[in-house]
Amino acid sequence: MAQIKENTRDEVQEVVYDFFADxxxxxxxxxxxxxxxxxxxDGDSLMFLELIEIFKKKYSLEIELKTIGKxxxxxxxxxxxxxxxxxxxxxxxxxRILELx
Amino acid sequence: MSNSSSAFVFPxxxxxxxxxxxxxxxxxxxxxxxxxxxxxxxxxxxLSFFHPENQTFLDHELRTQYMAFIYGxxxxxxxxxxxxxxxxxxxxSMGIYSALVHGGAISFENGLLLIRNAFQEIxxxxxTGRFGMAGIIGLTEPDIQNxxxxxxxxxxxxxxxxxxxxLSGRQRDLEIALDAAREEGAFHARMLNVTVxxxxxxxxxxxxxxxxxxxxxxxxxxKTPLISVLNQEILHSQEDIKTELVENIYKHFNWYxxxxxxxxxxMTLFIECGPGKSLKKNSKFIDGNYQFLSMDEVLK
Numbered sequence: 001m002a003q004i005k006e007n008t009r010d011e012v013q014e015v016v017y018d019f020f021a022d023x024x025x026x027x028x029x030x031x032x033x034x035x036x037x038x039x040x041x042d043g044d045s046l047m048f049l050e051l052i053e054i055f056k057k058k059y060s061l062e063i064e065l066k067t068i069g070k071x072x073x074x075x076x077x078x079x080x081x082x083x084x085x086x087x088x089x090x091x092x093x094x095x096r097i098l099e100l101x
Numbered sequence: 102m103s104n105s106s107s108a109f110v111f112p113x114x115x116x117x118x119x120x121x122x123x124x125x126x127x128x129x130x131x132x133x134x135x136x137x138x139x140x141x142x143x144x145x146x147x148l149s150f151f152h153p154e155n156q157t158f159l160d161h162e163l164r165t166q167y168m169a170f171i172y173g174x175x176x177x178x179x180x181x182x183x184x185x186x187x188x189x190x191x192x193x194s195m196g197i198y199s200a201l202v203h204g205g206a207i208s209f210e211n212g213l214l215l216i217r218n219a220f221q222e223i224x225x226x227x228x229t230g231r232f233g234m235a236g237i238i239g240l241t242e243p244d245i246q247n248x249x250x251x252x253x254x255x256x257x258x259x260x261x262x263x264x265x266x267x268l269s270g271r272q273r274d275l276e277i278a279l280d281a282a283r284e285e286g287a288f289h290a291r292m293l294n295v296t297v298x299x300x301x302x303x304x305x306x307x308x309x310x311x312x313x314x315x316x317x318x319x320x321x322x323x324k325t326p327l328i329s330v331l332n333q334e335i336l337h338s339q340e341d342i343k344t345e346l347v348e349n350i351y352k353h354f355n356w357y358x359x360x361x362x363x364x365x366x367x368m369t370l371f372i373e374c375g376p377g378k379s380l381k382k383n384s385k386f387i388d389g390n391y392q393f394l395s396m397d398e399v400l401k
Contacts, residue, residue: 045238045289049264050385065264066286069239073283 004092012087015054016080023047033081048083055087063094071097108328108368109180109187109203111173111196112375114165114295127400128182133175136209140171144213162295163220166195169375170216173199174209176374176396185399187372189335189363190327193356193380194259194299195219197327197349203374204323206342211318218314219307219350223297226307231272232298234258235279238265239288248281258300260357262386269298300353308350315346330354333362356380357387364389372399 013033021028024041037043052068055061068090077083089097141149148167177199180186192200198212207215237245242257245266249255255270255278268275275292282290298304320339327336329345331352336345363371364387371393373380384393 046265046382046385049238049288053386064286065239065288066241066244069286069288072288073286 004088008091009084009088012055012091013084015058016051016084016087019051019054020047020080023050031080033079033084035080036078037080037083038078048077051083051087052090055091059091061091061094063090063097067095067098071100105188106367107185107187107370107372108189108191108363109177109200109372109374110380111190111192111199111203112169112373112377112380113192113194113196114169128179129175129400132178133171136171136175139209140167140213143210144217160294162297163217166216166220167213169196170199170202170212172376173374174202174212177203179400180372180374183400185372187325189366189368190323190325191330191359191363192327193330194349194354196375197330197346199374200327201323201342201346204325204327206321206323206327206339207318211320215315215318215346219311220297222307222310222314223299223304223350225310226304227297232270232296232301232303233272233275234293234295234298235268235275235291236266236293237268237279237282237287237290240264240266240282240285242266244285245278245282248278248285252278254303256301256353258298258353260355261383262357265383265386267293267300269301270303271298300349300351302351304351308347311350312343312347315343328359328363330356330359333359356383360384360387361389364391370394372396 017028017031020031020041020043024043026041035041049065052065056063072086075086077086089100093100137148137151141147145164145167148164151168173196190200190204192198195216198215201207202209202212241264242260245257252270252274255268255274257266258269259267261267268278279290279292320342322339323337323342329336331345331348331354336342369391371384371391373393373395378395381393381395
């Protein structure tokens with residue numbers, strides 16, 4: 001299980017912002033925690049999965065995609081800020097994330 | 102541009118022109134328009150009314166195939182004019198037709214006639230029921246097979262990556278499968294905008310009728326080989342192509358295995374010869390040392 005450090009949220013935020021800026025061809029300054037992933041950035045589920053794969057590698061996470069999928073059904077993500085919050089929970093709890101509900 | 106390790110990949114359908122940067126490609130618009138007029142004289146007069154801003158055009162299943170084909174052939178010609186040549190060709194599903202035109206195996210006209218005839222035979226076969234296709238992202242193949250155990254008329258007909266699958270079958274059963282997939286934790290489980298179960302065993306009789314038409318056409322040996330998305334064999338001969346055209350209607354394909362095979366035989370550059378970037382986006386989930394470029398990235 002990855003250790004959450006003081007700067008982990010900043011790291012996650014930077015990766016998420018840079019990722020969507022690159023994928024959606026927008027300037028990173030146009031992205032905020034309130035940005036809606038689908039309406040504002042035309043994001044899709046493949047982008048979401050790509051991001052999860054990036055974090056799985058970065059933090060050596062042991063979590064099945066379907067576990068995240070089940071969590072996301074109950075806790076839908078619409079904004080960049082919500083995505084970062086969910087990613088933090090994934091890093092902290094990995095496959096035990098479903099026990100949070 | 103080096104041709105020693107590049108693959109041209111041709112998509113099957115047009116999903117969205119909003120993402121398309123083709124008008125910025127020099128010479129594209131004129132050539133595309135010329136092919137459009139030619140196609141409208143051969144198969145469908147309404148094709149001449151096409152405009153990229155008119156997204157309702159995408160609701161017509163057969164026309165989206167014509168458009169992907171016409172687009173692919175236009176791009177193919179521009180690439181040849183600029184002396185960009187592939188080592189291998191590949192057609193994603195019904196993208197086979199434009200790949201075969203590029204390889205010199207069929208003419209533009211016969212490509213259109215093949216698309217029309219296949220669609221007609223498939224329509225006759227499926228007119229007594231409601232069918233379709235669906236995409237599931239986020240589950241593994243065993244997860245999906247487990248869901249399909251009680252749904253014999255739904256099958257996995259393509260794998261795009263280790264966790265992205267396409268299903269074909271009866272619409273009602275597909276909807277049951279999608280509900281179960283969502284419950285199982287799929288990120289994405291939706292019907293595709295088609296009414297035909299492409300690549301399903303349900304189309305075998307349509308394929309046999311289509312074969313009669315295929316064998317009436319002039320089909321030539323490929324100048325550039327084509328990799329089969331059905332079994333990942335490298336095809337050259339007329340007989341190989343005829344068999345592939347027929348089996349492509351009712352047999353499963355595997356895009357993931359096909360791209361891995363192309364990587365294994367040394368391809369390091371993939372060029373998506375269609376509007377949009379759907380195959381390029383999918384390639385992000387396939388590891389390897391390669392580049393995957395959309396048309397505007399190649400020709401800008």
